[in-house]
Amino acid sequence: xxxxxxxxxxxxxxxxxxxxxxxxxxxxxxxxxxxxxxxxxxxxxxxxxxxxxxxxxxxxxxxxxxxxxxxxxxxxxxxxxxxxxxxxxxxxxxxxxxxxxxxxxxxxxxxxxxxxxxxxxxxxxxxxxxxxxxxxxxxxxxxxxxx
Amino acid sequence: xxxxxxxxxxxxxxxxxxxxxxxxxxxxxxxxxxxxxxxxxxxxxxxxxxxxxxxxxxxxxxxxxxxxxxxxxxxxxxxxxxxxxxxxxxxxxxxxxxxxxxxxxxxxxxxxxxxxxxxxxxxxxxxxxxxxx
Numbered sequence: 708x709x710x711x712x713x714x715x716x717x718x719x720x721x722x723x724x725x726x727x728x729x730x731x732x733x734x735x736x737x738x739x740x741x742x743x744x745x746x747x748x749x750x751x752x753x754x755x756x757x758x759x760x761x762x763x764x765x766x767x768x769x770x771x772x773x774x775x776x777x778x779x780x781x782x783x784x785x786x787x788x789x790x791x792x793x794x795x796x797x798x799x800x801x802x803x804x805x806x807x808x809x810x811x812x813x814x815x816x817x818x819x820x821x822x823x824x825x826x827x828x829x830x831x832x833x834x835x836x837x838x839x840x841x842x843x844x845x846x847x848x849x850x851x852x853x854x
Numbered sequence: 855x856x857x858x859x860x861x862x863x864x865x866x867x868x869x870x871x872x873x874x875x876x877x878x879x880x881x882x883x884x885x886x887x888x889x890x891x892x893x894x895x896x897x898x899x900x901x902x903x904x905x906x907x908x909x910x911x912x913x914x915x916x917x918x919x920x921x922x923x924x925x926x927x928x929x930x931x932x933x934x935x936x937x938x939x940x941x942x943x944x945x946x947x948x949x950x951x952x953x954x955x956x957x958x959x960x961x962x963x964x965x966x967x968x969x970x971x972x973x974x975x976x977x978x979x980x981x982x983x984x985x986x987x
Contacts, residue, residue, distance in 0.1 A: 773898060773921060776898045776899060776919045776920070776921065776924075777898035777899045777919070777946075778899050778919075817944070820944050820945060821898075821944060821945075821946075824896075824898065824945070824946070824947055825898065828896045828898060828921050831896065831921070832896075832921050
């Protein structure tokens with residue numbers, strides 16, 4: 708049975724310039740930096756990337772869980788996401804919107820309606836996007852695999 | 855939604871396992887109550903029995919899987935399943951939208967109508983869920 712409370716620990720260590728190492732115990736390290744548009748180097752993940760990715764990957768993991776519960780027979784899943792960062796009057800930059808573009812491939816046209824329901828339910832229960840104050844907009848697409 | 859805001863149609867009979875039964879001559883139409891669907895949240899899958907399956911009083915006849923949990927469905931009476939709501943296979947969420955109407959689950963040809971006497975009336979069921987909650 709699931710607990711009611713969990714905690715997640717991360718740690719960062721400066722490397723040089725605007726780069727750092729992101730560490731989570733028992734998991735691979737990641738190099739993260741200020742993004743180029745704010746004066747950081749090219750070629751590294753930024754907190755902005757991770758913020759948007761946390762929305763899309765959590766949506767995906769929620770989809771996997773809901774699809775399992777629904778016995779949805781899907782054969783493919785991709786999920787692109789775009790975060791819109793805007794300078795707000797008196798508040799600096801904030802993510803105002805995250806557009807999530809999940810695409811589910813089902814084997815049979817009969818599965819389309821249930822795939823729609825599972826995607827909608829996944830948005831409702833995605834714990835990361837539910838924790839964000841940005842507007843989250845889902846743009847679902849369902850395709851039927853052609854033989 | 856609190857248990858007091860939910861509907862309890864007076865023409866139905868109810869079980870402590872939150873299934874309802876509507877008597878239609880010698881048959882009984884079965885579903886889960888508004889209270890149950892509200893607890894379960896979004897229903898994603900219903901495992902339906904096949905027509906002809908013998909079901910027994912207060913024993914499981916299927917399962918319902920929601921965003922939050924998996925639960926058995928309990929039969930309010932004994933008898934043979936004569937209809938199943940196949941539409942739920944495609945749209946299980948109908949149970950959330952219309953638990954007492956299009957969200958019905960099976961129809962049973964009742965073999966022991968005396969069992970009806972042990973089921974709760976709407977008022978009794980309302981008291982039951984308000985005390986449970």
